[in-house]
Amino acid sequence: MIGAGTGTGGDCASGDSTGAVGTRVWIITGHYGSGKSEFALNFALKMRAQGAELALCDIDVVNPYFRSRERRGLLEAQGIHVVGNNLAVDEGIDLPAVSAELYGPLADPAVHTVIDVGGDPVGARLLRSFRRLIPAAETEVLCVVNAMRPATQSADALVAQIQGIEAASGLAVTGLINTTHLLEYTTVEHIQLGNDLCIEVGQRTGLPVRFVGAREHLVLSLPEEIQGERVGVAMHLRDNWMFAGKELGHGTN
């Protein structure tokens, strides 16, 4: 089962890692624009593919676009229960209208829950309102690390970010996710850079690198020293046309 390993080198892309299921609530936090929602979405899809009864709760009130609940159709087709805001509108609303429906999966021991949290401490603040409902012994609070994001390129900045998230949410961060990427320009070197940064943060905080999320073809070529269970990430939140930007030049005529 994905996420059941020790967090170093398990291979969830092939779905062959096994072990006791200790964690059933996964809270994905971190700096906005680092790849949280894409990771949460892919992580949920992979867990579901392995048979878990699953809810994806998108409580992002920071980003107005590119939210995991915008892919409700894809997720529900796979049997994933999607919790968005309480207005039953997945696009075009940027109100902090979190649905009480969120409490259902948290209270049900049979349901695995992935919570996609809004970016930065300001997004994590929402967690405080229902932190007493979170089953601490069965929960991992993970912070994404993208070494290509200007605001999280140093261990100092990341440690401050983690402390901010903990202070805002009232929850302790339990691990890191290396989501370091530059979209389609990502190389193994970039992921290695993220790995080095995660290790540095880990040395200062004691936090393990639980996962490394990258495009499937990169996951397959990651050297062994890259820490974290491998999670292949397909880019569900970016439409096809978004990859054409690199072709646009600055031709003047």
Add this chain to the structure above:
Amino acid sequence: MSKTMNKVLMKGNEAIAQAAIHGGCRYFFGYPITPQNEIPEYMSREMPKVGGVFLQAESEVAAINMVYGAAGAGARVMTSSSSPGIALKQEGISYIVGSEVPCVIVNISRGGPGLGGIQPAQSDYYQSTRGGGNGDYSFIVFAPANIQEAADLTAEAFEIADYYRNPVMILGDGMIGQMMEPVVFRDTPKRELQPKDWATTGTGGVRAPNIINSLHLQPADLEKHNEHLQAKFRLMRENEARSESYRTDDAEFVFVAYGTSARIVRNVVDELRERGVKAGLIRPITLWPFPVAAFSELPDTVRGVMSVEMSCGQMVDDVRLALNGRFPVGFFGRSGGMVPSQHEVIEACLEMLKEVK
């Protein structure tokens, strides 16, 4: 390490804000509105670090007038907003042009009219290129189609604004503001700039006061002022129009699209070519001045031209003017925050090709 290591991953709004600082902007006045909020947020954090000033004004009207003041004092200054907020700034923009002070205005546009919605739209084309303020005025409007271009044009906008003593607008739809892409901050093309001896920097007791004003009560004076402004706008028309033409050399069908729409249409062009339709794209990079030269260069093989916009049809008017009846002109648009799909643009093209024969 590969050369991409110089790149960072940024949201469009962040990249625009950083590019402004990179381009010498040291004053920012704004008011929150989605989907451009990351710009003031970024400025509030980063401006103090470079000795600059960030101020959240009490309204968009106040913000643009603070821009007017700072620009009059010779500062490099910017404001940003989204569609209805830019509507509120129109009076100030007219005063700024009339007073000949430089500044940069960013519009990360959303669906309208009125409050509309927060999803991306391109329905501020008229507002940007025709102006909502009073009087005969124009300013350069850049329409970036990716984050790197948004950063490059924003930094360069400050040079161009200073060069002409006129505002420059960056018009990106909400998608350009919200999407993430790699970006690198590189050298900005420099203009030969005159010292700002017109700015209100204090007389030092040795010169007459400089006055920043758009008031000319004598009709002859005002006409002379207008003639001077028009001469500047003519220079901009002659020298500042920019566009990118893609696969237009042998085209039978040419799309015209900017910003996010241009990215979708570029994929459409490739797909149509694979299906045997010789399609091409003109992508205006400046919406004003409109890149009319790119239209003159179209080959006689063209049978139809179609403007694709996230609006109900605005730029299409400029396409008709640029072509002056040479080819049939069609339009395809989505509005309200809906982004056109490649499929529906292809269908619209094939439908029009049936009609134009």
